[in-house]
Amino acid sequence: MTYDNVVAPAKAYSLSNGRLTVVVPTDYHLDFWQNKLDVQLKHILKEETGQDIDTRYVLTKDLIGAKPTDNVKKEPTFKETTPLNPEYTFETFVEGRSNQFAYASAYGASEQPGLLYNPLLIYGGVGLGKTHLMQAIANAMLQRNPNAKIKYVTSENFVNDYINSIKTGTQEQFRQAYRDLDALLVDDVQFLSSKNETQLEFFNTFNVLHDNNKQIVLTADQNPKEIPNLTERLVSRFVWGLTVEITPPDLETRIAILNRKADEEHIENVPNEVFNFIASKINTNVRELEGALMRVRVFAQLHSQPMSLSVAKEALQGIGEDASTELNIDLIQKKVAAYFNINQSDITGKKRVKNIVVPRQIAMYLSRELTDNSLPRIGRAFGGKDHTTVLHAIDKIEKQIGQDTQLKNTVDKLQNDLRP
Numbered sequence: 001m002t003y004d005n006v007v008a009p010a011k012a013y014s015l016s017n018g019r020l021t022v023v024v025p026t027d028y029h030l031d032f033w034q035n036k037l038d039v040q041l042k043h044i045l046k047e048e049t050g051q052d053i054d055t056r057y058v059l060t061k062d063l064i065g066a067k068p069t070d071n072v073k074k075e076p077t078f079k080e081t082t083p084l085n086p087e088y089t090f091e092t093f094v095e096g097r098s099n100q101f102a103y104a105s106a107y108g109a110s111e112q113p114g115l116l117y118n119p120l121l122i123y124g125g126v127g128l129g130k131t132h133l134m135q136a137i138a139n140a141m142l143q144r145n146p147n148a149k150i151k152y153v154t155s156e157n158f159v160n161d162y163i164n165s166i167k168t169g170t171q172e173q174f175r176q177a178y179r180d181l182d183a184l185l186v187d188d189v190q191f192l193s194s195k196n197e198t199q200l201e202f203f204n205t206f207n208v209l210h211d212n213n214k215q216i217v218l219t220a221d222q223n224p225k226e227i228p229n230l231t232e233r234l235v236s237r238f239v240w241g242l243t244v245e246i247t248p249p250d251l252e253t254r255i256a257i258l259n260r261k262a263d264e265e266h267i268e269n270v271p272n273e274v275f276n277f278i279a280s281k282i283n284t285n286v287r288e289l290e291g292a293l294m295r296v297r298v299f300a301q302l303h304s305q306p307m308s309l310s311v312a313k314e315a316l317q318g319i320g321e322d323a324s325t326e327l328n329i330d331l332i333q334k335k336v337a338a339y340f341n342i343n344q345s346d347i348t349g350k351k352r353v354k355n356i357v358v359p360r361q362i363a364m365y366l367s368r369e370l371t372d373n374s375l376p377r378i379g380r381a382f383g384g385k386d387h388t389t390v391l392h393a394i395d396k397i398e399k400q401i402g403q404d405t406q407l408k409n410t411v412d413k414l415q416n417d418l419r420p
């Protein structure tokens, strides 16, 4: 068989989610393309499109009910689909107390799309792994069924697509592109706030997908009930299935994330004290945590030094929290949680039941009394709360200490235990 005979029968079948599917007639062709031509094809695709396009080869007979075409299937008019990051999988996600529930829910949704939790809404602060988990669902679904039709967009993309469809009179195509799916993943739904027309369109899209048991996954930076200017009916749809929160990872999880990142990036011989130091400094945002590790690596390389604690300290000067200060808030949260027999994640979480709210307010009060942290910093360490929430908590405890002797004794005891 000549080279031409191998190349000519292969047909580009479809291009979606950043992946080109090529159909080939026999196992021989499959083997040849996978092992001899794939690298070249990827190279050409990169040159032509400027993007890293993944490839997949399928035998014609395996395309059940599908009709190969001579040309690449036309991309939908609404192609705001952002390619999935193949690195965002369940395997590369480090589980800890702060994200356990979100992880388990996302995993469940990927195993039984559309059936278990629909929609699944993951919310939490910046850089805590919401997008990672959302895309892990899509990647797992595609691994099980490479033909699954999955669309991942930010809500801004959805808005843009919708506006374009109005401008160009192509609303019908828009609807088709968003409704003929097995799963729709929309990141950062808080951007739908105040966009009433788009909200209505999204509401309708949501209903069609949901009625057909198609999986919907959403992320937001806060509980949808607290997103301003989101219509009531949309909020009620968002929280219809399962709503889970991700809070900032605790110290142990941060260290585990750093270890994983170092492995992934082949950064070797990092002493544990360097991981501990970085994890103590950066306590609210995993993206920054990873960035700090890379910064230490580059700094060490530039100065031709090993990644020692002193190098890390120099590299991260002025970045993140002061380690001793951070430990204090962490310690205060732990002490208060232990005293009231609740979890530290309750203290940093958002539950509003009294037996959690009061300890949380006491912990905020003590963080203000015993450390030099500003109100916004304390807010961040308590799961990304606003500084006004912290202020309110401190005021409340201050007032109640004057009226309630039992509360005063509790706060005094905690304060004495915590003081160095």
Ligand SMILES: Nc1ncnc2c1ncn2[C@@H]1O[C@H](COP(=O)(O)OP(=O)(O)OP(=O)(O)O)[C@@H](O)[C@H]1O
Pocket (backbone or CB within 6 Å): 092, 093, 094, 095, 099, 124, 125, 126, 127, 128, 129, 130, 131, 132, 133, 221, 257, 286, 287, 290
């Ligand atoms: N538990 C985790 N294990 C491994 N990597 C994580 C974890 N949490 C976050 N990351 C990594 O941190 C980075 C930021 O995560 P991601 O983009 O998913 O955050 P996000 O919550 O969607 O943030 P944003 O609100 O800014 O969109 C990514 O590189 C992600 O892989």
